[in-house]
Amino acid sequence: MKKTKLMLPLALLVSAAMPLSALADGHGKHHVDNKHRSDANQQRDEFRKPYQTLAFFGVKSSDKVIEIMPGGGWYTEILAPMLKEKGELVAAHYPMSTPSEYRKRSRVKFEEKLADNKGVYGNVTMADFDPKAAVDAKAMNADVVLTFRGLHGLQNGNDLAASFSQFNQMLKKGGTLGVVQHQAPEGVDAVATAKKGYLPKSHVVAVAKAAGFDLDAEAYFHNNSLDRIIVDGVERGVWALPPSLNVESDRDKEKFKKVGESNRMTLLFKKR
Template structure:
């Protein structure tokens, strides 16, 4: 039996069936697509408090790095109050499609239910912006997809990985598998996440909200993704990542209230990784 397996493996190698994954070039947006991103970021439908966070979240450069264009089908994961939805919905409204995979409306977590309701109210309140947004659910039911299999060009998640790890590594793995299933071959996953220092334990990640790049890559690659590129666009070298209330010590949460408020405002929002993965052809 062992001899037969070795012969089969050798034949596969000789025929080219077993090969290392070739590097994938990062996507490029042309001048027209870049202008569309710029217009969406500067759109009048955005809330002023959200616009004020652009300095930390760098939406135009982040979306350009992810290769998001107006013609794509994009899934935004757990959009919360819709910070990025305010940009993506008008960007994709005419020629593309935005799918918002939000919290489960029947979740046992009251915050999840409330956030979903508020998001739906926001969508209904501005139909000229959000009328074409498709609302779906991301939960931990393996039978519930976030979109039709193989239908999306991009899946984007912003500052969510620590939540899935808090639910359990198996739940986090399932979420990445759902992303993989929803994407077309060649489709890409963009991840922005609070970045922990190398060597941070899983327990520390869950407690602090900061996750190591190694852990994110482990989850993505286990689901079948291949890393394409890493960007420094959302890094914040002022953030030590060592705070009394974890990432929630910093703005916009400022969990300590007025205690050392000026200090944490001066640091700004968290140090973040920005990673791009591809579902291989």
């Protein structure tokens, strides 16, 4: 692997609380009016650091961006206004042909969210993301592909390698892939830790490299040394931590609140 460039100074220029105008291609234009976002979602900004993350990934308002498995649209709320005027956002969601009722409901709720606020989401393009099928034509020729905290699910479905292959196909030559993922310690079994929501960085990098990507840069602002979920063998995995706090006792909830959110890797890959 080529030597990884350290891009932390760029990333640190943008604080988690800073408005998305900081991403305006060096200009002071505002891309986001947060009035369409719930208070609960905005409170996650402190921990998910979306503006700092997108700045690190180099997302520009003129880019074509593919958001992989957008779930309920937490990041879509930020990306859609940013890309509305000059760029394009493609939400690559679960296909309605999926046998999973949960995934069907997720897709339906996401589309309802978009339909209920066309002023914000009217220019978002829907596409299917199915690693077992061909890449949806609407998700091709992209500048940037983004995936947030979802690789463990792809690993659990034995779809991780196929997914990275699709990410590569979606991108122009030289395009970039931004990954945020709960990070397991090195030396653990990726198949086992994926069931708890985590993957080792070396595993993700190896799968990406095999799919035609080079690791271009890494940031550390999502690291949390207090996260010992994998080391301590916590049964509920990452879902024991905030914001889920999926544990039985109030004592455990207080314990994991003090830990905070998961230790996460933040990786920027470039298509060869």
